[in-house]
Amino acid sequence: MSTMSGVVAVNTFREAVRDRVLYNLVFFALLMIGAAILVGQISIGIDRLVIVNLGLSAISIFGLVMAIFIGVGLVYKEMEKRTLYSLLAKPIRRWEFLVGKYAGLVLTLAINTAFMTIGLAAALFYVGRPFVRSDASILVAVYFILLALALVTAIALFFSCFSSPMLSTLFTLGIYVAGIFAGDIRNFGALTKNPMMKGVTSAIYYLVPNFHNFNSIAAAAHGEPIPFALIWQNTLYALLYIVLLLVASSAVFSQRNLK
Amino acid sequence: MSSHSPAIDIQGLTKDYPVGFWRKRMRRSLDNLSLQVQEGEIFGFLGPNGAGKTTTLKLLMGLIFPTRGTASILGRPIDDVAMHREIGYLPEQPYFYDYLTARELLDYYARFSRYSTADRRTRVARVLERVGLTASADVQLRKYSKGMLQRAGIAQAIIHDPRVIFLDEPMSGLDPIGRREVRDIILDLKMQGRTVFFSTHILSDAEMLCDRVAVLHLGKLRGVGAPSTIVSMDEQGMEILFEPGEGRSLSASLAQRATPVGGRYRLDVREAELYSALDQLRDCNARILSVAPLRPTLEDYFMRLVERQPEQPTAPVEASTR
Numbered sequence: 003m004s005t006m007s008g009v010v011a012v013n014t015f016r017e018a019v020r021d022r023v024l025y026n027l028v029f030f031a032l033l034m035i036g037a038a039i040l041v042g043q044i045s046i047g048i049d050r051l052v053i054v055n056l057g058l059s060a061i062s063i064f065g066l067v068m069a070i071f072i073g074v075g076l077v078y079k080e081m082e083k084r085t086l087y088s089l090l091a092k093p094i095r096r097w098e099f100l101v102g103k104y105a106g107l108v109l110t111l112a113i114n115t116a117f118m119t120i121g122l123a124a125a126l127f128y129v130g131r132p133f134v135r136s137d138a139s140i141l142v143a144v145y146f147i148l149l150a151l152a153l154v155t156a157i158a159l160f161f162s163c164f165s166s167p168m169l170s171t172l173f174t175l176g177i178y179v180a181g182i183f184a185g186d187i188r189n190f191g192a193l194t195k196n197p198m199m200k201g202v203t204s205a206i207y208y209l210v211p212n213f214h215n216f217n218s219i220a221a222a223a224h225g226e227p228i229p230f231a232l233i234w235q236n237t238l239y240a241l242l243y244i245v246l247l248l249v250a251s252s253a254v255f256s257q258r259n260l261k
Numbered sequence: 262m263s264s265h266s267p268a269i270d271i272q273g274l275t276k277d278y279p280v281g282f283w284r285k286r287m288r289r290s291l292d293n294l295s296l297q298v299q300e301g302e303i304f305g306f307l308g309p310n311g312a313g314k315t316t317t318l319k320l321l322m323g324l325i326f327p328t329r330g331t332a333s334i335l336g337r338p339i340d341d342v343a344m345h346r347e348i349g350y351l352p353e354q355p356y357f358y359d360y361l362t363a364r365e366l367l368d369y370y371a372r373f374s375r376y377s378t379a380d381r382r383t384r385v386a387r388v389l390e391r392v393g394l395t396a397s398a399d400v401q402l403r404k405y406s407k408g409m410l411q412r413a414g415i416a417q418a419i420i421h422d423p424r425v426i427f428l429d430e431p432m433s434g435l436d437p438i439g440r441r442e443v444r445d446i447i448l449d450l451k452m453q454g455r456t457v458f459f460s461t462h463i464l465s466d467a468e469m470l471c472d473r474v475a476v477l478h479l480g481k482l483r484g485v486g487a488p489s490t491i492v493s494m495d496e497q498g499m500e501i502l503f504e505p506g507e508g509r510s511l512s513a514s515l516a517q518r519a520t521p522v523g524g525r526y527r528l529d530v531r532e533a534e535l536y537s538a539l540d541q542l543r544d545c546n547a548r549i550l551s552v553a554p555l556r557p558t559l560e561d562y563f564m565r566l567v568e569r570q571p572e573q574p575t576a577p578v579e580a581s582t583r
Binding site: 005006009013016017020021083084085086087088089090091092093094095257259260261 | 278319322323324325326342343345346348349350351352354355356357358360361369370372373374375414417418427
């Protein structure tokens with residue numbers, strides 16, 4: 003990442019902080035406190051399962067809402083409010099600006115996720131469960147959630163370069179949902195006899211990122227170890243998609259007339 | 262760059278925008294603009310709304326792309342991002358990150374010029390002082406008035422000591438004191454040897470400040486030169502001030518053309534018509550108070566230009582590649 007992108011990234015993070023985006027942490031904290039108190043009273047032996055499931059799902063949903071709703075406005079808002087005009091008159095290339103905006107939001111998501119993970123750990127500690135080695139799978143699950151969020155942000159940024167926030171939200175959400183059910187879509191294609199439907203389902207399966215691969219919440223909740231190979235595989239898979247999306251975003255945005 | 266090459270060189274710059282639902286028709290916003298601005302000049306870019314002034318500035322800043330033509334600033338093509346270290350730009354009706362204070366905004370923009378922290382701090386304080394925002398430097402921009410935002414905009418355009426400064430309607434939204442301060446800043450920049458290219462439709466500002474002006478109307482360049490040269494390009498005339506003769510009324514043609522001014526009349530005539538007009542006034546027993554050559558202002562020139570060429574419906578042009 004260039005120095006110019008770094009300057010934009012820090013400002014994007016500052017914008018998120020000043021726009022009180024991190025206030026969602028308060029809701030997460032309340033959710034965790036409530037869950038810890040409730041689980042402590044009603045569950046016998048499954049407190050870890052419930053809290054980890056609830057905590058990781060909340061981290062994923064809170065992050066997803068942030069990634070989509072802020073991501074789709076990353077570029078659009080700058081064009082709409084014309085803050086981009088004075089910025090692009092400075093010695094910064096358009097792709098540097100895009101990468102900076104992207105990195106700024108991913109930094110915000112990472113810090114948000116880190117705080118929520120600490121909240122989850124605190125809830126687990128509250129229910130009186132000592133930390134054990136297998137809890138490392140929780141951290142891996144959090145890492146996978148972050149990779150998925152970074153990928154969703156890249157998709158939102160791509161649409162933000164040429165589409166309105168409402169359409170970008172629909173497109174991004176659509177791709178995310180299709181990505182979660184990518185396996186099912188392929189299975190549906192295998193069952194159907196319609197060749198056109200087969201083609202469409204295969205195209206969706208290969209084009210849309212498979213978000214199901216990033217979901218290891220169940221494994222983490224049950225304390226099952228997550229294979230090291232899956233960590234590498236998911237990291238490279240996400241990076242490849244992110245780079246492709248950033249290159250495509252830059253190509254679109256570099257040609258765009260800013261009216 | 263040699264000392265004689267222009268600071269801004271525009272050659273045949275043309276911009277078409279797609280219009281209509283299918284975006285197949287094109288509307289020409291700027292038509293074959295060619296002009297040069299020399300280093301150290303204050304250059305005014307004049308024209309009514311929709312003349313193509315902002316389009317030209319956006320093309321020069323690389324915010325939009327030309328359909329045809331080229332331009333260079335300080336001898337370097339406009340798509341050379343490194344050249345942007347040497348230029349400053351104030352957009353029309355600027356809007357900045359309103360969650361930042363003016364000090365933070367200027368520090369943010371200064372970072373793109375890679376100044377050290379100490380250097381940035383000094384520059385920011387100096388520029389805030391220059392635009393009169395020191396007292397409100399630590400107030401968030403969302404609480405700024407339009408005039409204060411305009412000053413913040415000028416500050417960000419000059420924070421890095423650029424050699425060429427582009428200002429799009431810099432006086433817009435400012436009160437008379439603010440306008441005067443901006444005029445002083447522009448003159449200061451000239452004293453420092455900077456080139457200032459500013460668009461405006463406030464003609465008195467252009468007459469007061471500019472070494473040269475260009476007049477743009479409906480996307481076409483209508484004239485370029487010193488303000489005095491520009492106005493002399495148009496037809497000169499004579500102004501006759503008179504009082505009607507006692508008991509005599511003006512002839513119908515004179516009454517139609519003369520403008521009443523507090524019990525007197527003013528009649529503007531072409532130089533060739535002067536003696537015939539005087540004869541007519543003498544026939545009416547009118548008392549001639551003065552005959553003086555008309556000194557047309559830039560505003561007169563401008564108004565006549567606009568009246569002569571009223572806005573025409575969008576003319577379709579050849580589809581462009583962009």
